[in-house]
Amino acid sequence: MADLTPIWISLKTALTATVITFFLGIIAAHSMLGYRGKLKGLIESCLTIPLVLPPTVVGFVLLLLLGKNGFIGQILDYFGLTIVFSWYATVVASTVVAFPLMYKTALGAFKQIDPNLLACAKTLGASEWKIFWRIILPLAKPGIIAATLLSFGRALGEFGATLMLAGAIPGKTETIPIAIFFAVEGGERERALWLVVVILLISLSVIMAVNYWVEENKISRKNQTNFYSVDKFFFHRREQNTSPPQPASTKQPVRLIVDIQKQLPEFFLDITFAADHTPLGLLGASGAGKSLILKCIAGLVTPDKGRIVLNGKVLFDSQQGINLSSRDRACGFLFQDYALFPHLTVAENIAFGMPTHKSQSKIQAEIEKLLIALELSGKERRYPQELSGGEKQRVALARARASQPEIMLLDEPFSALDTYLRDKQTKLLRNNLNYYPGITLFITHNLEEAYCLCPKLLVIDRGKAITYGTKQAIFQHPGKYRTAQLTGCKNFSRAIAISAHCIKAVDWDCLLEIRESSPKFFKYVGIRPYQLIFSSRPTKNTFPAWLTATIETPHCMTLY
Structure with missing residues (x-):
C-alpha cells in the first residue's frame, strides 16, 4: 500500500504557509504601496531576495538564524522551543520562499488601481480601513487570487530550503x-x-x-438584492462615533479663504482668493495649476506653505502645523474621469460616502431622491461600465452631494462628453447648484460653460491669479492681455x-476712437468678433477691408 504521509505533510505545510503568506504579503504590499522613504529600495530587496536566491542558500541562512547557535534559535531555546528538523521548519521554509511571490503580485495588483479612486474615497470621508476593505481589496482581487495560487504552488513544491532546515x-x-x-535516488520510479x-x-x-x-461569486454579486446596507453592516461600529460632515450652516458665514504656495517643476504656485456661496469658475490654460488648487483644498496635495479656511474651520495652516486629512475636510470632489468605483452599483457608489449612523430606510430614501433629481431613476442596480458618459457624470455628482459636503470641487466634469450631452448636463448641473447651500468651485476650458454656471470667474495663468471679478466685467474689460486671450479674444x-x-x-496701422478714456498704462488693444460689423457708409472706426480666408462651421462662418 502506498505511503500517503508525504501527501498529508505537504498539504498541511502548503496550506499553512499559504495562509501565513496571504496575510503577511497583503499587509506588506499595502504598507509599501504608499511608502516613499529613502529605505524603500533596501526594504524591497530584503522582502524579495528569497525569490532570486537558490532555495538551498535560503535554507542555509534560515539554519544559521534558527539553529541552536543562531540569534533567533538561542531565543527560542531559552523558552524551550526548537524549530530546526521539525514540521514547523517545513512551514517556515515554505513561507519564506513563497512570501515574495505573494508580496510582489499583490503589490502589482494594488498599483494597478486608479489613484483617483482612492483619492475620491478619502474625500468621501472613508477611513483607511474602509478604503482598503471596500475599494483596494475588491479591485485587486484577481491579482490577489493569482498571488495566492502562486504562493500555494511554490509552497507545495518547495524542496531545497525544506531539506536544509527540516531535513x-x-x-x-x-x-x-x-x-x-529520494524515490528516484533509490530506484523507486513507480513511487516517484x-x-x-x-x-x-x-x-x-x-x-x-x-x-x-x-x-460563482460574480453571479451571486449580480443577483445581490440588499445593496444599500453594505457600508452600514461592515463599518457602523468602527465609525459610529464619527460625526458626519454637515452642510454649510447659518452659524458660520459660507466662505472659503485660500492663500497657498507650492513649488512645482514647471512654475511656482502662488494663489490667493476667497469664495462664497456664489459659484466661482477657475479659468485657465492646461497646466496652469487649476486642478492642483482643488487638490490642495481637498487635502490630496499638501502646499509648501499657506493657509486654507473653510467656513471658519482651518483646513491647512503651515505656520500652526494644521493639515486636516481629506476625510475630515467635508469636500465633495468631482474628478475629470468621475472616479466611479467599478465594482459597486450606482446605488452603492452614492451610498459610499453617506454617514453610517443613518438607518437603512433613510439611506435608501436619500438615494432615491438623488436619483430622481438627477434623472437616474431605474439605474440604481447598474454598474459604471453599463452607463453612458452623461450618466456617469450625474452619478459622480450625486455621490459627491450625498456626502453632505460644505464645498463642491468640480474638475472639468464635462470634458469627456459630446456637445449635445454637455449642453444637457450643463443645464442639469446649473439647476442642482441653485439648490446647493455650500461653496462651488468649477474648473473648465469652455467659455460657454463658465459663463453659464459661474457668476464670478478667477483667471489663472502659470499658478498665479491674474484676474478676478464678475463674468460680465472680465469678458467686457479683461484688463490684461493674457486674460483676454483666455476669454476668447483673438484679434x-x-x-x-x-x-x-x-x-x-x-x-x-489705424487710429481708433474709444468711448472711455484710455488707461494710463496699456500695451495692446483687442477686438472680439461680435464687436466687428459691416457698414456701407463711413462712420467712426470704419475702415476698408478685404476677405482673405474663411472657415465654415455649423451655423457659423469665420471671415479673415
Whole structure:
C-alpha cells in the first residue's frame, strides 16, 4: 500500500504557509504601496531576495538564524522551543520562499488601481480601513487570487530550503518533493511517478476550485438584492462615533479663504482668493495649476506653505502645523474621469460616502431622491461600465452631494462628453447648484460653460491669479492681455495713446476712437468678433477691408 504521509505533510505545510503568506504579503504590499522613504529600495530587496536566491542558500541562512547557535534559535531555546528538523521548519521554509511571490503580485495588483479612486474615497470621508476593505481589496482581487495560487504552488513544491532546515525525516518532514527525490535516488520510479501525478492533481484541483468560486461569486454579486446596507453592516461600529460632515450652516458665514504656495517643476504656485456661496469658475490654460488648487483644498496635495479656511474651520495652516486629512475636510470632489468605483452599483457608489449612523430606510430614501433629481431613476442596480458618459457624470455628482459636503470641487466634469450631452448636463448641473447651500468651485476650458454656471470667474495663468471679478466685467474689460486671450479674444494689436479718446493700433496701422478714456498704462488693444460689423457708409472706426480666408462651421462662418 502506498505511503500517503508525504501527501498529508505537504498539504498541511502548503496550506499553512499559504495562509501565513496571504496575510503577511497583503499587509506588506499595502504598507509599501504608499511608502516613499529613502529605505524603500533596501526594504524591497530584503522582502524579495528569497525569490532570486537558490532555495538551498535560503535554507542555509534560515539554519544559521534558527539553529541552536543562531540569534533567533538561542531565543527560542531559552523558552524551550526548537524549530530546526521539525514540521514547523517545513512551514517556515515554505513561507519564506513563497512570501515574495505573494508580496510582489499583490503589490502589482494594488498599483494597478486608479489613484483617483482612492483619492475620491478619502474625500468621501472613508477611513483607511474602509478604503482598503471596500475599494483596494475588491479591485485587486484577481491579482490577489493569482498571488495566492502562486504562493500555494511554490509552497507545495518547495524542496531545497525544506531539506536544509527540516531535513528528510519520514512521517515528520518528508514532503512530496523530498519523497520524489529520494524515490528516484533509490530506484523507486513507480513511487516517484505516482507522487508526481498526485502533486499535479492537487495543483489542478486547487486552481479549478478557485476559478469556480470566482465565477460563482460574480453571479451571486449580480443577483445581490440588499445593496444599500453594505457600508452600514461592515463599518457602523468602527465609525459610529464619527460625526458626519454637515452642510454649510447659518452659524458660520459660507466662505472659503485660500492663500497657498507650492513649488512645482514647471512654475511656482502662488494663489490667493476667497469664495462664497456664489459659484466661482477657475479659468485657465492646461497646466496652469487649476486642478492642483482643488487638490490642495481637498487635502490630496499638501502646499509648501499657506493657509486654507473653510467656513471658519482651518483646513491647512503651515505656520500652526494644521493639515486636516481629506476625510475630515467635508469636500465633495468631482474628478475629470468621475472616479466611479467599478465594482459597486450606482446605488452603492452614492451610498459610499453617506454617514453610517443613518438607518437603512433613510439611506435608501436619500438615494432615491438623488436619483430622481438627477434623472437616474431605474439605474440604481447598474454598474459604471453599463452607463453612458452623461450618466456617469450625474452619478459622480450625486455621490459627491450625498456626502453632505460644505464645498463642491468640480474638475472639468464635462470634458469627456459630446456637445449635445454637455449642453444637457450643463443645464442639469446649473439647476442642482441653485439648490446647493455650500461653496462651488468649477474648473473648465469652455467659455460657454463658465459663463453659464459661474457668476464670478478667477483667471489663472502659470499658478498665479491674474484676474478676478464678475463674468460680465472680465469678458467686457479683461484688463490684461493674457486674460483676454483666455476669454476668447483673438484679434490683438500693439497700441499707443494719441489722446484721451483716441489710440493708434500699431499692427493694424489705424487710429481708433474709444468711448472711455484710455488707461494710463496699456500695451495692446483687442477686438472680439461680435464687436466687428459691416457698414456701407463711413462712420467712426470704419475702415476698408478685404476677405482673405474663411472657415465654415455649423451655423457659423469665420471671415479673415
